[in-house]
Amino acid sequence: MSAAPKSAPADVLLSVQGLTKTFDVRGGLVRAVDDVSFDVRRGTIVGLVGESGSGKTTIGRTVLRLVEPSGGKIVYDGVDIAALPEGAMRAYRRRMQIVFQDPYSSLNPRMRIEDIIGEAIDTHGLARGSARRDRIADLLARVGLAPEHARRFPHEFSGGQRQRIGIARALAVEPEFIVADEPVSALDVSVQAQVLNLIQDLQQAFGLTLLFIAHDLSVVEYLCDEVVVLYLGRVMERGPSRQVYAAPRHPYTQALLSAAPVPDPRAPRNRVVLQGDIPSPINPPSGCVFRTRCPSAAAACAEVVPPLDGVGPSHAVACIRKDEPDVLARIHPAAGGPTRSSP
Amino acid sequence: MSAAADDAILRVENLQTWFELGSRVAKSVDDVSFTVGRGRTVAVVGESGSGKSVTSLSIMRLLAPPGRIVGGRILYRTATGEEIDLARLPESRMRGVRGREIAMIFQEPMTSLNPLYTVGDQVMEMIRLHEPVSAGEARARARRMLELVEIPAAERRLDDYPHQMSGGMRQRAMIALALACNPRVLIADEPTTALDVTIQAQVLDLLRRLQAELGMSIIFVTHNLGVVAEIAHEVVVMYAGRVVEAAAVNDLFDRQRHPYTKGLLACIPRPGMRRDEVDGQVRLTPIPGTVPSVTALPTGCSFAPRCPLAVAKCEEPPPLIPAAPGHLSRCWRHEDV
Numbered sequence A: 001m002s003a004a005p006k007s008a009p010a011d012v013l014l015s016v017q018g019l020t021k022t023f024d025v026r027g028g029l030v031r032a033v034d035d036v037s038f039d040v041r042r043g044t045i046v047g048l049v050g051e052s053g054s055g056k057t058t059i060g061r062t063v064l065r066l067v068e069p070s071g072g073k074i075v076y077d078g079v080d081i082a083a084l085p086e087g088a089m090r091a092y093r094r095r096m097q098i099v100f101q102d103p104y105s106s107l108n109p110r111m112r113i114e115d116i117i118g119e120a121i122d123t124h125g126l127a128r129g130s131a132r133r134d135r136i137a138d139l140l141a142r143v144g145l146a147p148e149h150a151r152r153f154p155h156e157f158s159g160g161q162r163q164r165i166g167i168a169r170a171l172a173v174e175p176e177f178i179v180a181d182e183p184v185s186a187l188d189v190s191v192q193a194q195v196l197n198l199i200q201d202l203q204q205a206f207g208l209t210l211l212f213i214a215h216d217l218s219v220v221e222y223l224c225d226e227v228v229v230l231y232l233g234r235v236m237e238r239g240p241s242r243q244v245y246a247a248p249r250h251p252y253t254q255a256l257l258s259a260a261p262v263p264d265p266r267a268p269r270n271r272v273v274l275q276g277d278i279p280s281p282i283n284p285p286s287g288c289v290f291r292t293r294c295p296s297a298a299a300a301c302a303e304v305v306p307p308l309d310g311v312g313p314s315h316a317v318a319c320i321r322k323d324e325p326d327v328l329a330r331i332h333p334a335a336g337g338p339t340r341s342s343p
Numbered sequence B: 001m002s003a004a005a006d007d008a009i010l011r012v013e014n015l016q017t018w019f020e021l022g023s024r025v026a027k028s029v030d031d032v033s034f035t036v037g038r039g040r041t042v043a044v045v046g047e048s049g050s051g052k053s054v055t056s057l058s059i060m061r062l063l064a065p066p067g068r069i070v071g072g073r074i075l076y077r078t079a080t081g082e083e084i085d086l087a088r089l090p091e092s093r094m095r096g097v098r099g100r101e102i103a104m105i106f107q108e109p110m111t112s113l114n115p116l117y118t119v120g121d122q123v124m125e126m127i128r129l130h131e132p133v134s135a136g137e138a139r140a141r142a143r144r145m146l147e148l149v150e151i152p153a154a155e156r157r158l159d160d161y162p163h164q165m166s167g168g169m170r171q172r173a174m175i176a177l178a179l180a181c182n183p184r185v186l187i188a189d190e191p192t193t194a195l196d197v198t199i200q201a202q203v204l205d206l207l208r209r210l211q212a213e214l215g216m217s218i219i220f221v222t223h224n225l226g227v228v229a230e231i232a233h234e235v236v237v238m239y240a241g242r243v244v245e246a247a248a249v250n251d252l253f254d255r256q257r258h259p260y261t262k263g264l265l266a267c268i269p270r271p272g273m274r275r276d277e278v279d280g281q282v283r284l285t286p287i288p289g290t291v292p293s294v295t296a297l298p299t300g301c302s303f304a305p306r307c308p309l310a311v312a313k314c315e316e317p318p319p320l321i322p323a324a325p326g327h328l329s330r331c332w333r334h335e336d337v
Ligand SMILES: Nc1ncnc2c1ncn2[C@@H]1O[C@H](COP(=O)(O)OP(=O)(O)O)[C@@H](O)[C@H]1O
Pocket: A023, A024, A025, A030, A031, A032, A050, A051, A052, A053, A054, A055, A056, A057, A058, A059, A281
């Protein structure tokens, strides 16, 4: 049972409460998202991090009702949209958009850029004729492309440019909330920085609220105000990025941060090495799902699902041993926070 | 590069590997030189399309037509001290080098592993291809290889097919297969790129340990400068088919002597760096534009169209020259970087 954020205060745009999503697959039931709760305040960027299969994409899509939740609440601007009929959902669809990871498969190759961007404008009847054309030109300019790009097809663009088009498409309906699912993961480093800057600028210019999904930890630290750390569909830790990165309290967060390679060969290395692989989501471990790889696991960890307990202002951790000396010692294994093991 | 010539096990000299595509020529690798010392790890780093894989495949002589080595030498020093040029070695002799002297691992384990055979059979076959040992002896050695790469329950895992293993485990099986004949050089082409960070950390630790135990040299290909900082002794930075900078790892990260390398590092957010650090106004410094196509490279410095330091002189191709002791740069303005 997680401590669901209490009734959402006014500055919270999205409050995810006890969200669960299961998939029927051959061999059983995948608990892709299991009792996940977090808030996203207006005008902020919340990062979802976790290794592949931890449920990031499923959460992002469920929040937008592109995937139906199996349980829990999705309170958007005060209304639980988790079970809203499609007709009533329509008004929300315009307010919430998504940017996909893969800039190659997410744009229809047979459509011109103006039609890719224009489609959403038409769906919501936002502009016609010359107003529509102007709007598309303005959107292209906003994302750093030229008006003449409107007549071209996706294959004429590089990965970074396609991601800009995907962002322009999302912005076309003037949303207030965007789920960005690994928008820079497929891009080369030099282009990644261009797109991150663009996201940062647009967020400020339009006062956007973002759920930013990534597996690159330093990108999330850089961009996100708050971070939610997931493992096997569950929240391990969540809180202000500054705190979570400077003083991670969950053994998984500690291990994850210490495993991330840092572009500095002189950085001290105190790696928390995790043994083994991520278990199958069909048969997740009992109790704490992380216990099979946790360096601090004890017998009790198999017994109870750890509650997400507050450890500081809006900082919460799901670990029954979070106050034990060995876990606390790993907060700052070397001066400056979690670092890497010796070579 | 810092490895002295007599300590070098592999010297790539002015390698050129081109793909002739009808009327166009993709100069995928065009004048690449670097030296790999005994027991050292050289990281080859660059963005996609910079020619890292083509360089690796050239050394292994695994290029598929129309790819062809059109120039340069790949000098490999054998265990007996003789230096042979792999670029010109007949295929029959190359078969004795490939797998036995120089082995390669890939991003995708199924590039090396055959889905139709058990992992044990594949490691045994590799051993028996190069060494006259009995089936029993080969199996015992295959088991020891799986133990070496820390696959639990190795004896039982020998009889697993690749698909029965997890992603991280398959990666280890591929490493076991590559190391089965105790090669002197291991070429690792983005071996951790598809892995999650905790599994990547395991594989990097494993490679470091294996290198310490077996003493092999490693060419580690990656696009991740964090991984470079972790694993490399020496670093070769590639851009558009050329080496643009090469140095010992600390020298390179302490001071870049090519604007591209400097630009790449400025693109990555560092731990502790936040966009709202200073009045909400911290920004990354991206490199403008995109990598040029290797079929239409600029005539001068390939980086010039994106370079903040470019001047008229940069319309002539700069040579790769020492900018400091042991530190090479292909930039006319390396002193101003
Ligand atoms: N449509 C689906 N059918 C079955 N299983 C799914 C489906 N979508 C996701 N899953 C499973 O749910 C889990 C979470 O997946 P996902 O949300 O894609 O994780 P992430 O984005 O963190 O990599 C994984 O185990 C995945 O295999």
